[in-house]
Amino acid sequence: GQQVMQIPQYQHVQEGEDFTTYCNSSTTLSNIQWYKQRPGGHPVFLIQLVKSGEVKKQKRLTFQFGEAKKNSSLHITATQTTDVGTYFCAGHLGTYKYIFGTGTRLKVLA
């Protein structure tokens, strides 16, 4: 079946270091969304990418959608302790639903 994998599974960084998580789908996606889930919390929408090769920025966060629309990345510049949490991509396959990626858990050491 369709799968959306993320790497790495875990990442520990020192505060101020950069962080990147990669999302790979086994099938072409119509669009992709990114969510952040704080420890003990629920997923919160960050952004949606639709176009092939699209790049969007939100302050220190940069999101990219691959040319083939099968992969995506999230890059955080100069991480802060508030960035702690699990980051999920969610791929849209052209129906009404999304498939969530396996997630990357980020820890930021002060």
Add this chain to the structure above:
Amino acid sequence: SAVISQKPSRDICQRGTSLTIQCQVDSQVTMMFWYRQQPGQSLTLIATANQGSEATYESGFVIDKFPISRPNLTFSTLTVSNMSPEDSSIYLCSASTGPSTDTQYFGPGTRLTVL
């Protein structure tokens, strides 16, 4: 945007019993979904709650085990039936206010423990 509440927030249940989880949205939404999330794991879609008709279940989930209702555009319930310890998980409701490709807003989740 949409604000979603869920009840109960957590429960501890005995094997063989059933629990109904309620999901209330503060505005009318087009799509409502139910997910399951094991601690430290990703989200698995259980079903799409359709207003006024039967829910659409994903592979591995059946109506007899997870009956879902959606009587209107702001409310849905998920029942976990004949529970076993394997059903222990966090159950999340989500809603989308726009077309099928729009943002999903999630409820705070229901943490279920089955003894």
